[in-house]
Amino acid sequence: MEVVKINGACKTFRVDRNEVKALNGIDLSINAGEFLAIVGPSGSGKSTLLNLIGCIERPTSGTILFEGSDVTRLSEDELAEIRSAKLGFIFQTFNLLPVLTVRENVEYPLHLRKTAKDERDKKTLAILKEVGLEAHASHKPSELSGGQRQRVAIARALVGAPSIVLADEPTANLDLKTGEDILKLMKELNRKHRTTFVFSTHDPKIMKLADRIVELRDGEIAGKQCT
Amino acid sequence: MYLRLAFRNIFRNRLRSLITLAAIAFGCISLTIAGGFIEDTFDQMRESYIRSFLGHMQISKVGYFEKGAARPFDYMIDEPEKALGAIRSNPSVASATPRIEFSGLLSTGDTTISLIAQGVNPKWENEISTFVEIDAGENLSEGDAYSIVLGKGLAEALAAKPGDPLILVANTRSGAINALDVEAKGVFHTSSKAFDDRSIRIPIDTAQKLLQTKDIQTIAVLLDDTGKTDLVKGELETAFAHNGLDLEIKPWYEMADFYTKTVDLYRRQFFVLKLIIGIVVVLSVFNTMNMSILERVGEIGTLMALGTKRMGVISLFLLEGLILGVIGGIIGLVGGYLLASLISWVGIPMPPPPGATIYWTAKIKIVPSVLAFNFGLAVIASVVSSCYPALKASRLEIADALRHNI
Numbered sequence: 001m002e003v004v005k006i007n008g009a010c011k012t013f014r015v016d017r018n019e020v021k022a023l024n025g026i027d028l029s030i031n032a033g034e035f036l037a038i039v040g041p042s043g044s045g046k047s048t049l050l051n052l053i054g055c056i057e058r059p060t061s062g063t064i065l066f067e068g069s070d071v072t073r074l075s076e077d078e079l080a081e082i083r084s085a086k087l088g089f090i091f092q093t094f095n096l097l098p099v100l101t102v103r104e105n106v107e108y109p110l111h112l113r114k115t116a117k118d119e120r121d122k123k124t125l126a127i128l129k130e131v132g133l134e135a136h137a138s139h140k141p142s143e144l145s146g147g148q149r150q151r152v153a154i155a156r157a158l159v160g161a162p163s164i165v166l167a168d169e170p171t172a173n174l175d176l177k178t179g180e181d182i183l184k185l186m187k188e189l190n191r192k193h194r195t196t197f198v199f200s201t202h203d204p205k206i207m208k209l210a211d212r213i214v215e216l217r218d219g220e221i222a223g224k225q226c227t
Numbered sequence: 228m229y230l231r232l233a234f235r236n237i238f239r240n241r242l243r244s245l246i247t248l249a250a251i252a253f254g255c256i257s258l259t260i261a262g263g264f265i266e267d268t269f270d271q272m273r274e275s276y277i278r279s280f281l282g283h284m285q286i287s288k289v290g291y292f293e294k295g296a297a298r299p300f301d302y303m304i305d306e307p308e309k310a311l312g313a314i315r316s317n318p319s320v321a322s323a324t325p326r327i328e329f330s331g332l333l334s335t336g337d338t339t340i341s342l343i344a345q346g347v348n349p350k351w352e353n354e355i356s357t358f359v360e361i362d363a364g365e366n367l368s369e370g371d372a373y374s375i376v377l378g379k380g381l382a383e384a385l386a387a388k389p390g391d392p393l394i395l396v397a398n399t400r401s402g403a404i405n406a407l408d409v410e411a412k413g414v415f416h417t418s419s420k421a422f423d424d425r426s427i428r429i430p431i432d433t434a435q436k437l438l439q440t441k442d443i444q445t446i447a448v449l450l451d452d453t454g455k456t457d458l459v460k461g462e463l464e465t466a467f468a469h470n471g472l473d474l475e476i477k478p479w480y481e482m483a484d485f486y487t488k489t490v491d492l493y494r495r496q497f498f499v500l501k502l503i504i505g506i507v508v509v510l511s512v513f514n515t516m517n518m519s520i521l522e523r524v525g526e527i528g529t530l531m532a533l534g535t536k537r538m539g540v541i542s543l544f545l546l547e548g549l550i551l552g553v554i555g556g557i558i559g560l561v562g563g564y565l566l567a568s569l570i571s572w573v574g575i576p577m578p579p580p581p582g583a584t585i586y587w588t589a590k591i592k593i594v595p596s597v598l599a600f601n602f603g604l605a606v607i608a609s610v611v612s613s614c615y616p617a618l619k620a621s622r623l624e625i626a627d628a629l630r631h632n633i
Contacts, residue, residue: 048626056532056625077536084534091629095529099235104228111228112534156533 004030009062022048024219033194037210045219046200055079084112088157090167094149096141103137109160127155147178167199233546248555250511254504255559258601263591275418276483278358282447300400303442324351325443331397346434355449364389364413374412380424382414399439509612516616528628537621548613556605567591
């Protein structure tokens with residue numbers, strides 16, 4: 001079953017008076033439960049593609065079907081609702097809210113969904129246990145190591161059982177060993193929960209864990225062009 | 228969750244938040260002190276007018292206040308006892324005293340000066356005119372006849388002192404000239420220099436003999452509370468109509484022209500002060516929120532990426548402004564109250580106001596409505612100044628904002 005289907009997506013940015021094509025005619029299907037790596041050098045359009053899949057940006061042309069529905073024409077608030085209900089995000093720089101504790105960071109998406117407190121507590125503690133951080137629940141992000149912070153971010157991304165988790169270079173700010181541990185954790189969660197993972201990386205060593213690799217070069221897959 | 232986030236965000240940069248809170252609190256304290264000082268000045272000025280000579284209201288025959296200056300004897304109260312009875316039966320009336328006012332001449336033999344004389348009942352008048360202070364000699368007392376007390380300026384102009392014999396000349400009711408030998412019993416001053424420069428007070432019985440009348444002109448009324456003036460005025464008008472008394476009432480604020488104009492002027496000046504302080508608070512909170520947004524662009528991007536709607540981001544920053552306003556306002560209220568109490572305890576020595584002669588001690592009046600206004604201003608100014616930064620934060624492009632985390 002396809003979670004996301006991208007048809008001929010192009011994304012153009014205006015820099016000063018010039019137009020820069022970040023993505024050029026992307027066609028891509030992402031299946032449920034896939035552990036998909038998007039690879040390519042810096043500037044190849046990996047982050048932009050993730051932003052399109054993540055309903056953070058809209059394509060300049062083309063369509064994106066999320067679970068069969070076209071999301072390219074949805075309003076800002078409707079996109080926010082999809083992000084909150086169906087998507088999880090893991091960032092290169094962890095992006096935890098520094099004023100909240102580990103537990104509060106993890107339960108934030110559940111607050112957005114207005115989940116009842118009992119259920120919120122249950123889900124938060126369960127996912128924290130899964131990423132091995134239940135003992136750090138009351139710590140602030142600043143009290144954790146980089147690897148622990150990324151585990152918190154993974155827990156936050158997964159706590160709401162999203163359809164798809166997007167990870168933008170999740171290991172780029174971690175040492176090799178910690179990066180591998182994080183990827184293994186992601187892979188394990190993918191296997192266990194059948195959650196779809198799409199992650200970008202340009203590190204060949206961590207691509208081997210992926211079910212499928214999509215390579216981007218200059219904003220294109222397999223040389224397709226925008227019309 | 229937003230409340231928790233907002234509260235903790237405020238104290239992330241403690242120094243900056245403390246400076247902002249100090250600005251809000253300072254504004255609130257300034258308004259409390261300035262407002263309390265002005266209210267106290269108004270109170271003291273008002274009471275000095277009321278308790279020097281005006282009373283809370285004056286009652287006269289219908290038409291006296293409009294035309295009585297030219298023909299005072301045409302508007303005399305001819306049933307003073309009945310009128311006084313109706314007035315005194317009102318439970319809010321603390322005292323009521325009959326008066327008769329006339330112009331005349333006062334002479335020492337060498338010097339003669341024109342004056343305004345108030346014929347008063349010494350016993351009841353002393354209950355009303357508690358702000359009249361005796362500088363030399365004694366005030367009029369019950370049973371006095373052919374004695375007068377002179378305003379300070381008038382006594383100085385005549386070079387008269389207590390015990391001096393004087394001649395008081397006035398027109399009788401029928402228009403003839405009459406004179407009385409009187410003795411200066413004392414010298415007084417009130418809050419009004421103009422009044423002291425040309426006034427004497429004389430027992431009303433003696434005044435009636437001089438003017439050859441048994442009637443009175445006005446009845447000055449003192450209430451147990453200045454705030455009841457309009458209420459009692461209405462009640463007395465009903466009572467007069469019920470008793471068939473053809474009387475009219477003039478409340479103190481219609482007679483204290485200088486007071487009402489001063490209050491009006493001060494209130495306008497105070498409004499400007501409020502505006503300035505409001506702007507200071509707005510700019511201070513605006514600066515804090517703007518800085519906060521600049522520092523938190525990446526975080527705002529994260530919040531929105533996780534599914535926070537733009538309205539949620541606006542709510543978060545407005546809440547931060549609200550919390551700053553509430554905390555700053557509370558500090559300002561408590562600080563203002565304590566400082567006002569301290570200043571009132573010490574007192575501020577003040578020179579006589581224009582047209583007055585008395586030095587006085589100003590205090591800071593704690594007025595609950597002023598405190599509530601100041602608190603409201605602090606909160607509203609904080610929230611208003613957060614609006615633009617909040618809107619700015621909510622309009623960030625998520626992808627651009629997320630790049631700030633790198």
